[in-house]
Amino acid sequence: MKDYLEQIDKVIAEGKYKDNWDSLSAHPLPGWFREGKFGIFIHWGAYSVPAFGSEWYPRNMYIQDSPEFEHHVKTYGPHKNFGYKDFIPMFKAEKFDAARWADLFEKAGAKYVVPVAEHHDGFQMYRSEISHWNAWEHGPKRDTLGELCEEFAKRGIVNGASSHRAEHWFFLGHGKEFDSDVKEPLVRGDLYWPSMPEADHHDIYSKPEPTEEYLQDWLVRTCEIIDRYRPRLLYFDWWIQHNSFKPYLKKLAAYYYNRAEEWGEQVLINYKHDAFMFGTAVVDIERGQFADVKPYYWQTDTAVALNSWCYTENNTYRPASDIICDLVDIVSKNGNLLLNIGPKADGTIPEEDEAILLEIGEWLKVNGEAIYGSHVWRKYGEGPTRVVEGQFSDGIKKEFTSDDIRYTMNGGNLYAIVMKCSENGEYTFPALGEQDASKKPNFHGIIKKAEVLGFDGECCCTRDEAGFHVKVDGVKSDKPVVFRIALD
Numbered sequence: 001m002k003d004y005l006e007q008i009d010k011v012i013a014e015g016k017y018k019d020n021w022d023s024l025s026a027h028p029l030p031g032w033f034r035e036g037k038f039g040i041f042i043h044w045g046a047y048s049v050p051a052f053g054s055e056w057y058p059r060n061m062y063i064q065d066s067p068e069f070e071h072h073v074k075t076y077g078p079h080k081n082f083g084y085k086d087f088i089p090m091f092k093a094e095k096f097d098a099a100r101w102a103d104l105f106e107k108a109g110a111k112y113v114v115p116v117a118e119h120h121d122g123f124q125m126y127r128s129e130i131s132h133w134n135a136w137e138h139g140p141k142r143d144t145l146g147e148l149c150e151e152f153a154k155r156g157i158v159n160g161a162s163s164h165r166a167e168h169w170f171f172l173g174h175g176k177e178f179d180s181d182v183k184e185p186l187v188r189g190d191l192y193w194p195s196m197p198e199a200d201h202h203d204i205y206s207k208p209e210p211t212e213e214y215l216q217d218w219l220v221r222t223c224e225i226i227d228r229y230r231p232r233l234l235y236f237d238w239w240i241q242h243n244s245f246k247p248y249l250k251k252l253a254a255y256y257y258n259r260a261e262e263w264g265e266q267v268l269i270n271y272k273h274d275a276f277m278f279g280t281a282v283v284d285i286e287r288g289q290f291a292d293v294k295p296y297y298w299q300t301d302t303a304v305a306l307n308s309w310c311y312t313e314n315n316t317y318r319p320a321s322d323i324i325c326d327l328v329d330i331v332s333k334n335g336n337l338l339l340n341i342g343p344k345a346d347g348t349i350p351e352e353d354e355a356i357l358l359e360i361g362e363w364l365k366v367n368g369e370a371i372y373g374s375h376v377w378r379k380y381g382e383g384p385t386r387v388v389e390g391q392f393s394d395g396i397k398k399e400f401t402s403d404d405i406r407y408t409m410n411g412g413n414l415y416a417i418v419m420k421c422s423e424n425g426e427y428t429f430p431a432l433g434e435q436d437a438s439k440k441p442n443f444h445g446i447i448k449k450a451e452v453l454g455f456d457g458e459c460c461c462t463r464d465e466a467g468f469h470v471k472v473d474g475v476k477s478d479k480p481v482v483f484r485i486a487l488d
Helices: 002-014 031-036 067-076 084-090 098-107 144-155 165-171 173-177 212-229 243-263 320-332 351-370
Strands: 038-042 112-118 158-163 233-236 268-271 282-286 298-303 335-341 405-410 413-418 426-429 447-452 460-464 467-471 481-487
Touching (some): 002 243, 031 112, 038 158, 038 351, 098 351, 112 144, 112 233, 144 158, 144 212, 158 212, 165 212, 298 320, 320 335, 320 351, 351 481, 413 426, 447 460, 447 467
Parallel strands (some): 038 112, 158 233, 298 335
Antiparallel strands (some): 413 481, 426 467, 447 481
16 A cells, blocks of 8 residues: 555656646546547446446445345345355356456447446455455456456447446445444455444545545546556546545546556546536436536436336346437437446346347447547537436436437538437428528538438438428338438
8 A cells, every 4th residue: 555655645746647636627528539429338246246226236235125135134134144245256157258248348339438436235246356355356356347458449448437436425324223244444455444423425525534544545446447557538436526536536537547658549538426526527417408508518318218227127127229319319418328238146237138239339330430539519409309407317208209310410411319210201490491691600510411310211301490301211110210412
């Protein structure tokens, strides 16, 4: 720990980026992220063994009277005899095939992938010198993160990593409230250390606050991931906004950005809840979107399942068509989509997850030019359906119509993406109507032609003050329909 902390200070002292917000605000947004648009998130760990409730099973199993507590006692016995640590030998990942995963993500059209390196449970999914509770020494006895990074590199997929370690401060604390296997003494490096009392999750001044020892451990763990795997995207979950983390976040970002300078790589950090100073990293909206276009770049993280980020036996899956609509809406508003899947404990990806990814990939194979490398137009979209803004809104069904349109630009083409296929083949784009240039600063460009991606038929087009009207026969789809409109 001491040597690593000294190394961190040395890299910051000698590097371009210092551990203050003014310096960190000069770090640029990577081009690969802006162009990639679509990534895969992976929640996989020992919590995949019980496959019950969600990835918060390690916490909830120690909360008396919770469904997870009741399930645990009924299925595995009293906590003092079988605690969370006892799932780890059962987490064998015997069918894990990093190459097969990478092939699937490539077919899905993902340009970057972010495996969870360590979740709130404290079990590291990689080879580590910080704690013995990791996948290299226990459970799979493999460096799962390292294997994935190698396969991603072979396919030109950008590798990322996610740390949810901050919340471990309190995540298993309820186990101290009754006779369980969470017992003192607990020391740094233990799986259950420190298991502190749980406070209000969104009180940034909650007590007891993380100690210097815990914060240094968090910093070194994260820097170990940076140095060993060189992720080009580092994702953090929500609790790092606690005031105690602020000095350490600055150190972490300065170290990461300076290391990337040494590698000659473009990197970024994702964060939530103003944990980082605006402009020093990329803001992420959990399971939600913005209702309007933003002048800054952002990301949504959501999952194929509504009820859980990890695999459970009762996952409620979203249709691929709904996720594609989200992707289109997000990209039109200057954002990226990071879509999560949850593999099983044996290392296989559930059929439902795989089917959704392949369906998205098929759509992107035809319509990707409207997504990858695109940028916002003068107007993100139009139509009657409004997206509910905010976190945890992805469960609200969006009833899009053929009048709901999203726009993106790529090269000399404008892409008008209709969120629902018209039954009669008729479409109107009001934003492209003929306008009097002397009255309003609207679109006054020349439209050369329009065509539907993936369709060979002719588009019959007319234009008047009400809009640009297109009639096309034979287009049937349960997913968004993309018009490539050539401008001059």
